[in-house]
Amino acid sequence: MRDPYDVLGVPRSASAAEIKKAYRKLAKAWHPDHKPDDPTAQEKFAEIGSAYDLLSDAGKRAQFDRGEIDAEGKPRFQGFGGGQGGPWGGGAGAGGPWGQRGQRFDYEFSPGGPFGGTRTRSGVGGDDILDELLGAFGGRRPRSGAGFGGEPPKGEDLRAELTVPFRDWARGGKQRVRLPTGKELDVSVPAGIEEGKTIRLKGQGSPSGLGGEPGDALIVIRVAPDPEFRAEGRDVRVEVPITIYEAVLGGKVRVPTLDGAVEMTVPAGSDGGRILRLRGKGIGKKGAAGDLLVELRIALPKNGDPRLTALAETLKEEAPYDPRS
Structure with missing residues (x-):
């Protein structure tokens, strides 16, 4: 790998905050989901992560600056120290992985090295910052590539249907739903959600058998359906x-609504089929609900009414009218 300072575009005197800022900017710009048509994005993204992983660890950064490890985190052979003790010797200037005076360098294989992994021994690892960044890309991080090892698979998603009463x-x-496993959950159902839409409950699916996150x-x-109401967009x-x-004289009548019956005034001379509107009594919460459309239907007496029949005969003779003319 190239010099990690060059990869992140920072000087050797850069502070930890400056290194972190540079990493965040580059990781977001080169995330493979952000550059789906660039075949080099995955490699570049991994290189940026490895560089940050080395420089964000104060101990590894110091070792790199002293030339004790390379850009991949591997120990560098530093000579035989004037022939004193060979590569593992304890004399001044002794090199190799055991360092000066026979003391072994304290290093670990991490994303900067050849063995993958995602977290350094100290400091903030690249994955910690990636967890913040990946919200812009649907939360999905690459599952392969140097510097960012694959994650264990998630558990299986579980599917269930929830039939909600119209009102x-x-x-x-809140509504209660039973999953195929028998587990019951409370679901927040948005007012007027389109039928057939799916609500995802994160982490409520089957557990992963390989240590990954549970499914959804x-x-x-x-x-x-409701025996009284039917939806028309946001109106009912x-x-x-x-x-x-x-219908002829007007008056007050009881009207059912989603929240209980209310009184409504019927204007005199109302035809059957006339629509009266009650604002805010439709689908939705207060302040955002549609309206209730009240369709008037004139109902005649079931067994007839001699007085009404006589009145109709009189009107027909004395004041006939044709509503179709």
Whole structure:
């Protein structure tokens, strides 16, 4: 690998904060997800990580600056120290992995060296900063490449369907779901979520048998039909029967809503099929809900009414009208 200072573009006098800042900038710029069409991105990204891994460890950085290890973290052979004791000798200037006076250098194989891994003995490792950076790329880090070893596989995702009552779906809130394993979870269902959409519950799936993160629970939302209400976008439609007297004379009638019945004024002379609107009584939370569309339906007496029949006959004779003309 090239000189780690050159890789990160910092001088040898750079502070730990300057090294970290340079790494963050380069790691974000060269992340393979950010450069999917650049075949060199993976190699460059790994090189940046290895360079940071060496320079972020104060001990390894000092060893590199003294020439005791190379850019990959391998010990450098420093001669026989004037023939005193050979490569493992204890004389002044003795080289090799045992260093001066027979003292062994304290180093470990890490992302800067040939054996992979993701964390140095001290300081902040490259993965710690990557965990912050990778949010911009969907949280996925490369699973191979020098300097960043592969992660153990996640556990299996679990799928389940949740059928939500219409009124609960329209207002949103907590619902209970049972997974295929028998485990039960509370799910926050957004008001008016599109039917068939999937809610992901992180880490609630099957555990990994190889030490990785558990899988997720994927909850598919279904909406149970309601005998009174039906959705029209963010609005809700409901039919309300009224008498012919209320249609002609007007008056107050009880209207069902998602939150309970309320009184509504029917204007005099209302036709059957007329739509009245109650603001904010539709799908959604307060301040963002749609409206309730109240469709009036004129209901005649089930068994007939002689007085109504007589009145209709009189009106037909004295004041006929044709609504179709």
